[in-house]
Amino acid sequence: MGAAALLFTPPDSSASLVLGIIATVTFWAVFGYAVNDVADRRDDRRAGKTNRAAELSTLSWGAFLLLAGSLSLGLSLLWAADAAAPVLVLVGLMLAAAYSLPPLRLKERGAVGLLAGASAQWLLPVLALSSVEPWGWVRPESWCLAFLGLAIGLRWMAVHQLDDASADRKAGVRTYVTGGGRAWHVIVGALLSELGFLTATLWLAWPRSIPAVLALAFWIVQQAFLRPRGEAFAKRLQGYGQAPLAEYYFLLLPLALALGRTRFSSAFLIVAGAFLLLGWGYVERMLGFNFSHRLLRRASPPLP
Numbered sequence: 001m002g003a004a005a006l007l008f009t010p011p012d013s014s015a016s017l018v019l020g021i022i023a024t025v026t027f028w029a030v031f032g033y034a035v036n037d038v039a040d041r042r043d044d045r046r047a048g049k050t051n052r053a054a055e056l057s058t059l060s061w062g063a064f065l066l067l068a069g070s071l072s073l074g075l076s077l078l079w080a081a082d083a084a085a086p087v088l089v090l091v092g093l094m095l096a097a098a099y100s101l102p103p104l105r106l107k108e109r110g111a112v113g114l115l116a117g118a119s120a121q122w123l124l125p126v127l128a129l130s131s132v133e134p135w136g137w138v139r140p141e142s143w144c145l146a147f148l149g150l151a152i153g154l155r156w157m158a159v160h161q162l163d164d165a166s167a168d169r170k171a172g173v174r175t176y177v178t179g180g181g182r183a184w185h186v187i188v189g190a191l192l193s194e195l196g197f198l199t200a201t202l203w204l205a206w207p208r209s210i211p212a213v214l215a216l217a218f219w220i221v222q223q224a225f226l227r228p229r230g231e232a233f234a235k236r237l238q239g240y241g242q243a244p245l246a247e248y249y250f251l252l253l254p255l256a257l258a259l260g261r262t263r264f265s266s267a268f269l270i271v272a273g274a275f276l277l278l279g280w281g282y283v284e285r286m287l288g289f290n291f292s293h294r295l296l297r298r299a300s301p302p303l304p
Contacts, residue, residue, distance in 0.1 A: 004145055006257035007205050007212070008130045015267035020079050021132060025125050027072035028089060032096035032120060034065055036107075039100035040173075047167035069093050076128065085131035092124035108174045110181060114161075118153025125149070141204035148197035152249065155190035158183040162238060187237055191244065211260035215252040219245075222286055247286050251279030 005021040037053040038061050044051040053061050076089045098104040099116045106116040126149045130142035161168070161177040168178045177183050202209045202216070236242040258272035276283070 004126050004149075005129045005132065006254070006261060007145065007201075007208055008136060008142070009132050011208070011261070012264050013132075013261075015261075015265055015271055017079055017132075018261075018268075018271065020075055021129055024072050024075040024079070024089065025129070027068050027075065028092060028096075028125060029121065031065060031068040031072060031093055032099075034061070034068060035097050036100040038065070039102075039105070039107075043168075043171035043173050047171040049167050080131055081134045081136065082131065084135075084137050085128045088124050088128035088131065088137070092120050092128065095120040095124065110176050110179055114154055114157045114176050114181075114186065117157045118150050121156075122149030122153035123147070141201055144197050144201040144204055148194060148201055151190045151193040151197060155187050155194070155243075158186040158190070159238060159240060159243070163240075184238070191237065194245065211256040212253055215256035216248060219248040219252050222247075227286070227288075242285065247279075247282045251275070251282040251286075255279070 005018050005025075009018060009021070034053070037051055041051050041054050045054065056064075072093065073086060073089050076086045080086055095116060099106045099113065099120055107113045109116075123146045126146040127137045127142060130136040130139065130145075136142055158177070161175045162183050164175075165177050168175055175181075176186075198216075202213050205212075231239075231242055233244070237244060240246070254275040255272055258268050258275055261268040262272070
């Protein structure tokens with residue numbers, strides 16, 4: 001949700017300010033993923049899963065977590081309009097740790113785990129970003145976008161737990177899904193909530209949301225007329241690759257918001273280019289074929 005900074009910051013904000021905000025969220029996410037890997041080392045070993053923290057010493061992963069958390073908190077002090085942003089970042093880092101680490105380990109607290117993970121990854125970052133302006137976090141559009149993020153996070157958390165269900169059962173990890181929770185109900189309910197909060201956010205953030213509305217219109221047309229036929233909707237909804245609205249959230253929305261800022265500063269072309277590269281996989285999915293694969297085939301000499 002780092003691109004949400006482009007909805008909250010004043011139109012004439014510099015590209016360096018926006019990049020600083022995005023960097024804050026990036027290190028926040030790095031901390032969350034890293035602390036989860038550290039906490040899951042024993043469980044992943046039981047399940048036969050690769051864990052990036054498994055071979056690291058306590059000093060190494062401790063220093064990494066401290067660095068990621070400190071950078072996230074420290075960067076927020078550079079762009080925050082008041083104390084709200086760093087406080088929200090600190091709360092988010094603590095919630096991410098509580099989600100993964102004992103004694104709380106909210107990950108294994110059923111529906112509370114879903115809510116905690118989604119809040120740490122999506123809701124709190126949006127509220128923190130809205131604090132780039134004084135008292136920005138109390139505005140209705142800030143809360144609409146935050147609840148949109150929460151709904152996206154709940155859907156992604158449920159999909160993630162579905163994907164990991166087999167390994168979690170093998171390792172004895174009792175998540176919402178392995179505990180018998182109905183992930184399908186969460187996914188469908190979250191998607192319906194997303195549609196409502198997305199509509200409300202675009203309306204409340206007008207006219208800053210004009211690029212976002214145009215991007216949504218493009219996505220709807222592409223899905224209706226140009227999207228290659230493939231998996232059934234229900235199957236897409238329970239996965240990552242073809243998940244509904246994924247192309248909009250992770251490619252078209254940030255790209256459109258960045259391009260909309262180029263009339264104030266050409267530096268945002270660099271930001272837009274970075275979003276395009278990061279979301280290139282979604283470009284390929286929208287077009288229905290893999291550009292990278294085709295280029296590699298052309299570049300590789302034929303086998304004798």
